[in-house]
Amino acid sequence: MHRYRSHTCGELRASDVESDVRLSGWLHNRRDLGGILFIDLRDHYGITQLVARPGTPAYEALDKLTKESTVRVDGKVVSRGAENVNPDLPTGEIEVEVSEVELLGAAAPLPFTINAEDGVNEERRLEYRFLDLRRERMHRNIMLRTAVISAIRHKMTALGFNEMATPILSATSPEGARDFVVPSRLNPGKFYALPQAPQQFKQLLMISGFDRYFQIAPCFRDEDARADRSPGEFYQLDVEMSFVEQEDVFQPIEKLMTELFEEFGNGRHVTSPFPRIPFREAMLKYGSDKPDLRAQLELVDITDIFEGSEFKAFASKHVRALPVPDVSAQPRKFFDQLGDFAVSQGAKGLAWVRVAEDGSLSGPIAKFLTEENVAELTKRLSLAPGHAVFFGAGDFDEVSKIMGAVRVEAAKRAGHFESDVFRFCWVVDFPMYEKDDDGKIDFSHNPFSMPQGGLEALETQDPLDILGWQYDIVCNGVELSSGAIRNHEPEIMLKAFEIAGYDRETVEEQFAGMLRAFRFGAPPHGGIAPGVDRIVMLLADEPNIRETISFPLNGNAQDLMMGAPTELDETRLRELNISVRKPQPK
Incomplete structure (x- = not known):
C-alpha cells in the first residue's frame, strides 16, 4: 500500500x-x-x-x-x-x-475557524492565507480559476491563436498608471519597468508576422486597490490579431466569452449576441461606460424641455430623467430610500413625480412643472398611470454618475432587474482625447489606438471630437477589458502623441523600437485583453476580486503573509548603486 x-x-x-x-x-x-x-x-x-x-x-x-x-x-x-x-x-x-x-x-492553535465562515477580517485572512485557502469557498474559487484558465487556453488554440510569452523586464511606458521599477545592477543608475501590459511586445509580434497571438499575461501597476482590481499585479488574456478591423476582433472574443460563461456560469443565461453601444449613448442612457444591462431602465436627456424655464433647479443645467413603470403599489418609503441612496452617491437630493390614474403628476416638484412641461414629459417618456419619474440636474459628468447609480438601484427596488443572467455588451466609439484636471488634452484610452479618420481627423478636427477605434467589453456592469485597433502608421502615431503634448523627439526616444518596426511594413492590427481575475470574480459571484486570487496583496499593496515589501540592507543597496530617501514625517 x-x-x-x-x-x-x-x-x-x-x-x-x-x-x-x-x-x-x-x-x-x-x-x-x-x-x-x-x-x-x-x-x-x-x-x-x-x-x-x-x-x-x-x-x-x-x-x-x-x-x-x-x-x-x-x-x-x-x-x-x-x-x-x-x-x-x-x-x-x-x-x-x-x-x-x-x-x-501537528497544528498550532488556529487564528480563525476553517470549517465555517466566521466573519474574520480580511487582514487576518491575508496574514494566514494558507489557512484561509483551506476553506471550502476559497478552495472552490481557486479551482474555478484554474479550470477557467485551462478552458481559455484550449478555446483560444481552437480559434487559431498561438500562445507566446513576452518579457517581464522591460522599459517604462505611458499606459495610464505608475510602473513598478527594478534597479539594474549591471547598468548602474538605470531601471527596468515591469510591464503594465504586454502592449508594445504583442504589437511587435504582429509586425513580426505571427498573425494571432494570446497569452495569460501577468501585468503590474502601482495603483490603488479597487473591488475589481487587486493592487500590484493582475492577469489578463492578452490577444492581438493582424489584418483585422473592429468586428474581426469582436467575433472570436464574443464566442470565447459566451462559451466560458455558459460552461462555468452554473446555468445562468448568457445573452448573445452582445449589443454594440457607442460611448456617448452609454453615458446618456445608462450614466456609465460600464452599463449594467440587467437593470431594465434607461435614462432620458430632457435638458431641452427646461431650457429657459422658471424652475431654477433645472434651468441652465443638464437634466436627466429616469422613468420607472409599475410603482403604483410602492409606498412613500420607496421614494425616500431611493433619495437617500442618491445622496450617498453625492447628490443633494432626488426630485421625483408619480403619474396618477388621470395622467396628472404629483410629488415634491409637480407644482413647479407647467402644463407644457407635463405634456412634453408624458410624450417623451411614454408616461402612463403607475409610472414614476426621478430627475437629476447638474453638470453632465455629475448627473451621469449619480443617475447611473440610481438607475440600477431603482431597477432592483422596483422589480425591473434581471437576476441569474450575464448581460454582455460592447462599448464602442470612445473619444480619442479628453481634458485632464489641468485642462490639458490627454489620451482618454489607449494611446496606441488608431483614430477614426486617421491623419486627416487629427489635422482637421477638434481633438475632443475625434473618436478612436477603441472598445470595451462589459458584463453586468463590470468592465472586463479594453481593446483597440492599433495605430500602425508612424506619422499618425507622431501626430496623435503631439496633440497629447509629446514632442516628436520624446516619442522617437520613448517608442524607438515600435516606430522603427512601423517603418518596416506593419500590418493593420488590433487586440484586446480581458481580465482573468474579473472573469473569475463574476463566475464565482464574488464582490471582491481578492476572493479569486491565491495570494493577493492587501489594499495597501502589502503581502502580510510574506512580509513584502521589505527594506534592503546597505550592502545590497550599494551593490545596486542606489540610495533610499525616506519621506519626512508629517
Missing part, C-alpha cells in the same frame, strides 16, 4: 465497503457522540467521515489532535446505513472505521 494513501478523501463509495484503505488529510472537524468519535478528514478532493471507538488506540490518538493537524489513517470502509447517509457528501454513504493513526503534522 502507498506510504500515505490508497484513496483520496473524496473517492470512496458504497462499492468500497469492506475494503481496507489508507487516507491522509487534515482533521476538519470532530464530534463525540455517545462516546464514539466522528472525524471529518479533508483533502483537496473532498471529505470522508472517520469513526473511532472508545478503548482503541485510534480513539486515544484522534481525541488529542488539534483541528487542521495532518494525519494518515488506516481502516476499513463500512456502510453508514440508510438512516445515517449524508446526501450532501459524495462519500456520504460510507465511513471508515480507523484502526491506526499516524500524526504527520
Whole structure:
C-alpha cells in the first residue's frame, strides 16, 4: 500500500465497503457522540467521515489532535446505513472505521475557524492565507480559476491563436498608471519597468508576422486597490490579431466569452449576441461606460424641455430623467430610500413625480412643472398611470454618475432587474482625447489606438471630437477589458502623441523600437485583453476580486503573509548603486 494513501478523501463509495484503505488529510472537524468519535478528514478532493471507538488506540490518538493537524489513517470502509447517509457528501454513504493513526503534522492553535465562515477580517485572512485557502469557498474559487484558465487556453488554440510569452523586464511606458521599477545592477543608475501590459511586445509580434497571438499575461501597476482590481499585479488574456478591423476582433472574443460563461456560469443565461453601444449613448442612457444591462431602465436627456424655464433647479443645467413603470403599489418609503441612496452617491437630493390614474403628476416638484412641461414629459417618456419619474440636474459628468447609480438601484427596488443572467455588451466609439484636471488634452484610452479618420481627423478636427477605434467589453456592469485597433502608421502615431503634448523627439526616444518596426511594413492590427481575475470574480459571484486570487496583496499593496515589501540592507543597496530617501514625517 502507498506510504500515505490508497484513496483520496473524496473517492470512496458504497462499492468500497469492506475494503481496507489508507487516507491522509487534515482533521476538519470532530464530534463525540455517545462516546464514539466522528472525524471529518479533508483533502483537496473532498471529505470522508472517520469513526473511532472508545478503548482503541485510534480513539486515544484522534481525541488529542488539534483541528487542521495532518494525519494518515488506516481502516476499513463500512456502510453508514440508510438512516445515517449524508446526501450532501459524495462519500456520504460510507465511513471508515480507523484502526491506526499516524500524526504527520501537528497544528498550532488556529487564528480563525476553517470549517465555517466566521466573519474574520480580511487582514487576518491575508496574514494566514494558507489557512484561509483551506476553506471550502476559497478552495472552490481557486479551482474555478484554474479550470477557467485551462478552458481559455484550449478555446483560444481552437480559434487559431498561438500562445507566446513576452518579457517581464522591460522599459517604462505611458499606459495610464505608475510602473513598478527594478534597479539594474549591471547598468548602474538605470531601471527596468515591469510591464503594465504586454502592449508594445504583442504589437511587435504582429509586425513580426505571427498573425494571432494570446497569452495569460501577468501585468503590474502601482495603483490603488479597487473591488475589481487587486493592487500590484493582475492577469489578463492578452490577444492581438493582424489584418483585422473592429468586428474581426469582436467575433472570436464574443464566442470565447459566451462559451466560458455558459460552461462555468452554473446555468445562468448568457445573452448573445452582445449589443454594440457607442460611448456617448452609454453615458446618456445608462450614466456609465460600464452599463449594467440587467437593470431594465434607461435614462432620458430632457435638458431641452427646461431650457429657459422658471424652475431654477433645472434651468441652465443638464437634466436627466429616469422613468420607472409599475410603482403604483410602492409606498412613500420607496421614494425616500431611493433619495437617500442618491445622496450617498453625492447628490443633494432626488426630485421625483408619480403619474396618477388621470395622467396628472404629483410629488415634491409637480407644482413647479407647467402644463407644457407635463405634456412634453408624458410624450417623451411614454408616461402612463403607475409610472414614476426621478430627475437629476447638474453638470453632465455629475448627473451621469449619480443617475447611473440610481438607475440600477431603482431597477432592483422596483422589480425591473434581471437576476441569474450575464448581460454582455460592447462599448464602442470612445473619444480619442479628453481634458485632464489641468485642462490639458490627454489620451482618454489607449494611446496606441488608431483614430477614426486617421491623419486627416487629427489635422482637421477638434481633438475632443475625434473618436478612436477603441472598445470595451462589459458584463453586468463590470468592465472586463479594453481593446483597440492599433495605430500602425508612424506619422499618425507622431501626430496623435503631439496633440497629447509629446514632442516628436520624446516619442522617437520613448517608442524607438515600435516606430522603427512601423517603418518596416506593419500590418493593420488590433487586440484586446480581458481580465482573468474579473472573469473569475463574476463566475464565482464574488464582490471582491481578492476572493479569486491565491495570494493577493492587501489594499495597501502589502503581502502580510510574506512580509513584502521589505527594506534592503546597505550592502545590497550599494551593490545596486542606489540610495533610499525616506519621506519626512508629517
